[in-house]
Amino acid sequence: xxxxxxxxxxxxxxxxxxxxxxxxxxxxxxxxxxxxxxxxxxxxxxxxxxxxxxxxxxxxxxxxxxxxxxxxxxxxxxxxxxxxxxxxxxxxxxxxxxxxxxxxxxxxxxxxxxxxxxxxxxxxxxxxxxxxxxxxxxxxxxx
Amino acid sequence: xxxxxxxxxxxxxxxxxxxxxxxxxxxxxxxxxxxxxxxxxxxxxxxxxxxxxxxxxxxxxxxxxxxxxxxxxxxxxxxxxxxxxxxxxxxxxxxxxxxxxxxxxxxxxxxxxxxxxxxxxxxxxxxxxxxxxxxxxxxxxxxxxxxxxxxxxxxxxxxxxxxxxxxxxxxxxxxxxxxxxxxxxxxxxxxxxxxxxxxxxxxxxxxxxxxxxxxxxxxxxxxxxxxxxxxxxxxxxxxxxxxxxxxxxxxxxxxxxxxxxxxxxxxxxxxxxxxxxxxxxxxxxxxxxxxxxxxxxxxxxxxxxxxxxxx
Numbered sequence: 001x002x003x004x005x006x007x008x009x010x011x012x013x014x015x016x017x018x019x020x021x022x023x024x025x026x027x028x029x030x031x032x033x034x035x036x037x038x039x040x041x042x043x044x045x046x047x048x049x050x051x052x053x054x055x056x057x058x059x060x061x062x063x064x065x066x067x068x069x070x071x072x073x074x075x076x077x078x079x080x081x082x083x084x085x086x087x088x089x090x091x092x093x094x095x096x097x098x099x100x101x102x103x104x105x106x107x108x109x110x111x112x113x114x115x116x117x118x119x120x121x122x123x124x125x126x127x128x129x130x131x132x133x134x135x136x137x138x139x140x141x142x143x
Numbered sequence: 144x145x146x147x148x149x150x151x152x153x154x155x156x157x158x159x160x161x162x163x164x165x166x167x168x169x170x171x172x173x174x175x176x177x178x179x180x181x182x183x184x185x186x187x188x189x190x191x192x193x194x195x196x197x198x199x200x201x202x203x204x205x206x207x208x209x210x211x212x213x214x215x216x217x218x219x220x221x222x223x224x225x226x227x228x229x230x231x232x233x234x235x236x237x238x239x240x241x242x243x244x245x246x247x248x249x250x251x252x253x254x255x256x257x258x259x260x261x262x263x264x265x266x267x268x269x270x271x272x273x274x275x276x277x278x279x280x281x282x283x284x285x286x287x288x289x290x291x292x293x294x295x296x297x298x299x300x301x302x303x304x305x306x307x308x309x310x311x312x313x314x315x316x317x318x319x320x321x322x323x324x325x326x327x328x329x330x331x332x333x334x335x336x337x338x339x340x341x342x343x344x345x346x347x348x349x350x351x352x353x354x355x356x357x358x359x360x361x362x363x364x365x366x367x368x369x370x371x372x373x374x375x376x377x378x379x380x381x382x383x384x385x386x387x388x389x390x391x392x393x394x395x396x397x398x399x400x401x402x403x404x405x406x407x408x409x410x411x412x413x414x415x416x417x418x419x420x421x422x423x424x425x426x427x428x429x430x431x432x433x434x435x436x437x438x439x440x441x442x443x444x445x446x447x448x449x450x451x452x453x454x
Binding site: 108 | 246249253260263264276280283284293308311315321328349352367370374375394396403
């Protein structure tokens with residue numbers, strides 16, 4: 001189902017795509033392969049006019065997120081997805097969450113981002129709230 | 144109907160003070176409900192009056208398919224500056240309809256997609272854990288709603304703080320906060336003057352969920368620590384701190400400070416002799432006048448049309 005969707009998006013290469021979207025595409029291409037493949041193979045299968053270095057960048061980023069593994073000694077480096085349903089779901093979710101306007105229209109985030117001023121304030125509040133900010137429940141009276 | 148048809152279009156301004164002050168003296172649950180109620184009533188009155196202006200506007204369109212009587216001079220005289228207002232209102236109604244349609248469509252499309260991804264994850268527990276190096280936690284509304292949290296967020300909190308986090312997210316779901324937020328978002332689409340109420344409502348629903356989490360865990364300090372630590376591990380926005388030194392405290396420090404303070408009193412109306420009490424009164428008066436004006440304008444237009452149209 002997802003492969004169909006990425007297939008549809010391949011028809012409009014001119015549209016600038018977000019990082020999360022590219023990562024999910026690369027990952028789904030890797031998922032189609034039955035063995036570890038080279039970056040050139042991925043580039044060819046993507047067929048979206050992406051340069052070789054872009055593909056390498058995306059693969060490296062996925063590697064940093066532990067979504068793919070690098071195998072093969074020396075050259076060429078072979079890439080393989082971490083065979084993991086949950087990891088794939090997490091990447092698809094990230095792709096959804098990366099569209100901030102859509103996300104904010106539906107979801108309530110547990111915390112919003114902090115300015116540096118907020119950060120200082122928060123640290124002092126947490127420091128006041130207890131001797132350590134990871135410690136056991138304090139029984140000091142509420143102020 | 145005269146000037147009364149225009150009043151509900153500007154009366155949302157009376158709700159701005161309460162949007163700023165609702166967090167003082169009111170329990171966040173009461174504040175959230177008050178803000179939503181005010182926003183929905185004011186938006187409905189705005190929409191009704193926009194509709195009335197459109198009726199007058201269509202009477203000026205050449206070759207309109209309406210009965211001849213509708214383009215009667217009497218109808219036009221019923222609205223001051225009708226020539227401009229009538230045409231502008233047609234355009235405004237189109238924009239409002241499109242904005243509302245887009246908002247609703249986007250809301251349900253996102254929900255459907257997110258639920259589809261979570262189904263791929265397997266398991267039908269109400270908590271979905273996603274292996275992700277970026278810390279996040281969200282409440283995804285639906286039937287049933289799910290709490291989705293990344294492994295990075297879980298790793299940065301203690302087990303006791305996990306309970307506070309889950310209680311917070313579940314409070315969003317059981318309180319159906321997304322409905323209040325969607326209703327107020329639509330109100331903002333109908334009349335942009337109502338947009339500030341959305342920001343205030345977002346904050347109130349977060350505080351409401353914080354209070355629920357504190358009640359469930361029985362430890363306000365623990366809940367405050369969970370919120371504070373989660374915010375500190377979340378990635379900062381690059382370049383977002385330009386005027387930070389002069390900025391007022393952001394939402395998260397205010398929430399943590401509120402949790403470290405006492406339980407907010409559960410009164411239905413702020414005390415009269417406080418700024419928040421005065422603001423609530425102004426909003427209530429504005430809402431009442433808006434409803435009466437809209438009603439007055441509707442009845443007046445109905446009578447004019449009835450007299451002008453041989454039905």
